[in-house]
Amino acid sequence: xxxxxxxxxxxxxxxxPEMPIQIACEEMKKNGIRHLPVTDQTGKLVGILSDxxxxxxxxxxxxxxxxxxxxxxxxxxxxxxxxxxxxxxxEKTSIAELTKMMIDLKISACVVNGPNEYIKGIIxxxxxxxxxxxxxxxxxxxxxxxxxxxHWEHI
Numbered sequence: 001x002x003x004x005x006x007x008x009x010x011x012x013x014x015x016x017p018e019m020p021i022q023i024a025c026e027e028m029k030k031n032g033i034r035h036l037p038v039t040d041q042t043g044k045l046v047g048i049l050s051d052x053x054x055x056x057x058x059x060x061x062x063x064x065x066x067x068x069x070x071x072x073x074x075x076x077x078x079x080x081x082x083x084x085x086x087x088x089x090x091e092k093t094s095i096a097e098l099t100k101m102m103i104d105l106k107i108s109a110c111v112v113n114g115p116n117e118y119i120k121g122i123i124x125x126x127x128x129x130x131x132x133x134x135x136x137x138x139x140x141x142x143x144x145x146x147x148x149x150x151h152w153e154h155i
Contacts, residue, residue: 001094001095001096002094002095002131003091003092003093003094003095004089004090004091004092004093004094004095004098004112004121004123005091005092005112005120005121006095007095007123007127007128007130007131008091008112008120008121008122008123008127009121009122009123009124009127010120010121012037012119012121012122013027013031013033013036014036014037014038014039014119015027015036015037015038015039015049015078016038016039016040016041016078017038017040017046017047017077017078017079017082018077018078018079019077019078020072020074020076020077020078021054021057021072021073021076021077021078021080021081022072022074022076024036024049024054024078025054025057025058025072028051028054034050034051034108034109034124035048035049035050035051035108035109035122035124036048036049036050036078037086037111037119037122038078038079038082039119043118043119044117045086045088045111045113045117045119046082046084047078047079047082047083047084047086048082048083048084048086048109048111049078049081049082049083050083050108050109053081053082053083054081056081057072057073057076057080057081058070058071058072059071059072059073086111087101087102087105087107087110087111088110088111088112088113089101089110089111089112089113089123090112090113091112091113091114091120091121093112095128095131098110098123098128099128102125102128108124108125109122109123109124109125110122110123110124
């Protein structure tokens with residue numbers, strides 16, 4: 001059984017609730033990520049900021065037919081837009097259980113907790129897709145999906 005710890009991203013960039021939302025957005029762009037765990041001064045997980053949360057904070061203005069200006073209110077902080085509660089799993093949670101939870105809850109990221117709520121990693125849909133790709137490309141099984149009804153139609 002493959003566990004969450006085997007596919008999680010271990011290099012985690014965290015932000016504080018009082019950080020300006022614009023700075024958090026710049027961190028996401030600079031690091032090519034779409035989720036930032038939010039921690040308080042003690043390191044405790046208090047929220048998560050996704051690219052969708054940041055989109056809610058952006059003010060967009062048309063400059064001309066092809067240009068947009070995107071700005072942020074300088075008073076808006078991560079805390080104003082972060083999501084809570086954050087879904088977390090233990091590092092030994094199976095990939096199957098984790099995937100089912102993310103599908104059922106319609107979430108695109110999950111934080112992996114260690115002892116005492118210490119953040120050990122993060123798993124996103126990108127991690128799951130990379131894992132699936134590895135399974136498909138290294139397996140001798142026939143992964144062809146038949147056209148028609150599949151077990152995923154209820155999603």
